[in-house]
Every structure is written in structure tokens, then in C-alpha cells.
Amino acid sequence: MPRVLLIEDDPSIREGVGLGLRRRGHEVSAAETGEAGLDLMASFHPELVLLDLMLPGINGVQVCRRIRETSQVPIIMLTARGDDFDIVVGLEAGADDYIVKPARTEVIEARIKAVLRRLSEPSGGRLDVEFHGGLAIDRSGLTVAKNGERVPLAPSELKLLLHLSASPEQVFSRQQLLEYVWDHSYHADARLVDACVRRLRNKVEDPDAAPRYIQTVRGFGYRFGPL
Numbered sequence: 001m002p003r004v005l006l007i008e009d010d011p012s013i014r015e016g017v018g019l020g021l022r023r024r025g026h027e028v029s030a031a032e033t034g035e036a037g038l039d040l041m042a043s044f045h046p047e048l049v050l051l052d053l054m055l056p057g058i059n060g061v062q063v064c065r066r067i068r069e070t071s072q073v074p075i076i077m078l079t080a081r082g083d084d085f086d087i088v089v090g091l092e093a094g095a096d097d098y099i100v101k102p103a104r105t106e107v108i109e110a111r112i113k114a115v116l117r118r119l120s121e122p123s124g125g126r127l128d129v130e131f132h133g134g135l136a137i138d139r140s141g142l143t144v145a146k147n148g149e150r151v152p153l154a155p156s157e158l159k160l161l162l163h164l165s166a167s168p169e170q171v172f173s174r175q176q177l178l179e180y181v182w183d184h185s186y187h188a189d190a191r192l193v194d195a196c197v198r199r200l201r202n203k204v205e206d207p208d209a210a211p212r213y214i215q216t217v218r219g220f221g222y223r224f225g226p227l
Contacts, residue, residue: 001025002116005046007037007063008078009055013101017050020105034058038066046073048112053079053090053098061093068094074115074155078103091195096156097182098192114183115155130165132224135204135213137165146204156181156192157200164214164224173221197222 004026008014011032018028029044031037034055040046049067053060064075077090077098087098096115099108130137136145142158144151153161159181164172172180174190182192197214205211215225 001027002047002112003027003029003044004048004050004112005037005040005044006030006050007032007034007055007060008050008052009033010052013052013078017105017108021109024105024109034060034063037063041067041071048115049073049075050108051075051077051095053077053086061089064090064093064095068154072152072154076108076111076115088191088195091192092198094154094199096154117183132165132168132213137161144204151203153200153203156196157203160193160196161200161204161214164222168224171217171220171223177221193222 001024004021006014006018006021006028008017008030009032014030014032018030021028029040029046031040035058037049037051038058041049051060051063055063058066060077064077067073067075075095077087077095078101079086079090079098080101090098097111099111130139134147136148138144139162142162144153144158144161160177163177163180174193177193178189181196182189197216201211201214204213211225213225215223217223
């Protein structure tokens with residue numbers, strides 16, 4: 001089972017979530033502040049991070065940005081509020097998913113499995129490396145390069161790009177992308193898709209130019225552009 005770093009300042013939630021995950025076989029290391037969590041990143045080497053959005057000192061958004069400077073480890077935000085603005089800010093900072101507290105351990109476990117499953121699925125028998133202009137997508141090695149330079153992508157960003165590029169010109173609705181990339185079946189999470197698209201565009205598209213690869217189809221969703 002994957003090692004989980006839990007960064008949560010509420011002791012009851014920290015202890016409850018940690019205990020529940022350990023009972024399911026996870027190795028869990030917990031921190032009550034963002035500073036302590038960042039220190040554990042270097043020593044614990046987690047395979048997934050559960051990150052509270054509202055932390056004292058360095059808040060969850062700042063922690064997320066700091067982690068993304070050096071690591072593409074999956075990050076799931078924990079938030080006590082379903083506030084759209086807070087959630088979107090966290091997603092824009094690089095989080096892969098979010099859970100509104102309080103949440104049962106089985107819900108958290110399901111989200112963990114869904115995030116990690118995105119990088120373990122087969123490539124579907126397509127060519128290992130595809131070239132789309134200056135963008136090279138290695139479906140076997142799960143890597144992406146732009147103009148010969150490796151592009152670090154978070155799990156949700158990579159899965160979204162792999163799914164869209166597997167069917168160039170096909171339009172996918174936000175709901176279809178939610179179900180495939182995030183394993184979510186409810187409409188309230190459309191912001192997951194939009195935030196992930198913005199992050200992905202910032203990494204693979206040319207600045208100050210219209211999107212070439214990840215194109216918006218107004219009123220419908222997104223598609224991968226022409227080769």
C-alpha cells in the first residue's frame with residue numbers, strides 16, 4: 001500500500017484519518033503544520049499527500065505550491081468548506097483532487113486508489129511515443145516532452161493529456177472527463193477539469209498564443225487539437 005503523508009492541524013482528524021489508513025495497510029506519517037509537512041517530504045518520501053487547505057503558518061495552498069516545485073507526487077486536498085474559491089485556488093496550485101471534511105476513511109481510501117490508478121492503466125495498444133508538433137507523448141514511459149525538454153506533469157494532468165490525445169479532434173464533455181480521469185460521477189466537480197486544463201496549458205502550450213493542443217469547444221467541453 002502506498003505511503004501517505006497527512007498534513008492536518010486538527011488533532012482529532014489527524015489521528016482518525018491516520019488510524020483508519022493504517023488499518024488498511026498504509027504507512028502514514030502525519031504533520032500538524034505546513035512547515036513540518038515539508039520537512040517530512042524529504043525524509044518520508046510519500047507516494048501520496050493528504051493536505052489540509054486551512055493550516056496555521058504556511059497554508060495548504062502555499063504547501064502545495066512548494067511541493068510542486070520539486071515533486072509531482074499526487075496531492076489530495078482536505079477542506080472543511082465546500083467553498084468554490086478556496087477549492088479552485090488549491091486546484092490551481094497543483095492539487096489533483098479534493099475531499100470535503102468530515103469524510104469517512106473508505107471515501108478517502110477510494111479517492112487515493114482513484115488518483116493512483118491513473119498512472120497504472122495500460123496505454124491501450126497505441127504507439128509508445130507520439131509526436132504532435134513539438135510535443136512528444138510517451139505512453140509507455142508516461143512522460144511528456146516539449147521541444148525536447150521533459151515536462152513534469154501531475155497525475156491528473158498526465159491522465160487528462162493521455163486521454164484527450166488518444167482521440168484527436170474528438171470532443172469530450174467535462175462530465176466524460178470527470179468520469180474517466182477522476183472517477184467522479186457528479187456534476188459539482190466540473191471545476192476539477194477546468195483547473196487541470198489551465199495547469200496543463202501552462203505547461204504544454206506556447207505562451208501568448210491560442211491553445212494548439214488543448215482546445216475549448218464552447219458549450220461542449222475540450223478536445224485535442226490537430227496533429
